[in-house]
Amino acid sequence: MSADFASSQGNFPNVRLRRLRQSPIIRNLVRETELNINDFVLPLFVKQGVNRRDPISSMPGHFQLSPDNLSAEIRELESLGISSVILFGIPGGKDAHASDSYSDNGIIQQATRIIKDVSPNMLVISDICCCEYTDHGHCGVIEERDGKKDVCNDRTLEILALQAESHAKAGVDILAPSGMMDGQVVVLRQALDLSNYQHIPILSYAVKYSSGLYGPFRQAAEGTPLFGDRKSYQMDPANANEALREAAQDIAEGADMIMVKPAHTYLDVIHRIKQKFPEIPMAAYHVSGEFAMIKAAAERGWINERQVALEVLTSIKRAGADIIINYFAKDLAKFL
Structure with missing residues (x-):
């Protein structure tokens, strides 16, 4: 040379x-970056009924479970070392005001009690929103102004507060408001504190984009809007500076943890928020569409599923996420 x-x-x-x-x-x-099973939260879909284990076609390996099938699922998760779940409920009936979401015998309330009976140490996070419980599929109460239908922010906050109290009473460990309503964190915090649930943390979906990657989830949760879309309350995918404002607002309102959703397609946003607020625990949701794309490509033999899943989830943690909500948790638990 x-x-x-x-x-x-x-x-x-x-x-x-x-x-x-x-x-x-x-x-x-x-x-430099290591995945750990303790980083993972597994979503579970609980559907009213008996002896149901309905496959979700767009999400291989995942099911809509009736409450009576939860015990076996939780025992399996314990055996794999998975200690955290986030619950999404599909009620037996829906109405305009999401009544099942705050009923003491609602689907999430039933599921939480069952999980805590089987495994008191399993961490239960509940999604606080209305879309799975309303007959129109939107994330709140609908009002009509000037001939247009939209979600009424402040009336929806009243329902979210009722949900929060009901879920806390049932034994939920962490509440995760996801509706992107202005003021949702402070309203939940006040409701919880007044009901003597000061100890329950809030994991806010502070930055939730109006993404095209939620399709499989909407099938699983049976929460597709019957009209319009959610762009008036979920964020524009083109915006990143706005994400910093959303995160700052929720932190100021009392959020104990914040979330970015989706994850893989918003690594820059995760990184920017973590750099701005390094002291706040950061969650990222690797969503159903991101999961389904990897599964579909792997089924065709185009990629190695485990290798790609590990690579993607590692990139999410490398970007700054401390917690990763994801659908690969059971598969990767066996490997990790």
């Missing part, structure tokens, strides 16, 4: 970065 070439390459040949990549043991030793 000529001296001129060597000098043009900076510190080469003295510095050879490939030295730290030459064996699995060395690569593991110097790895």
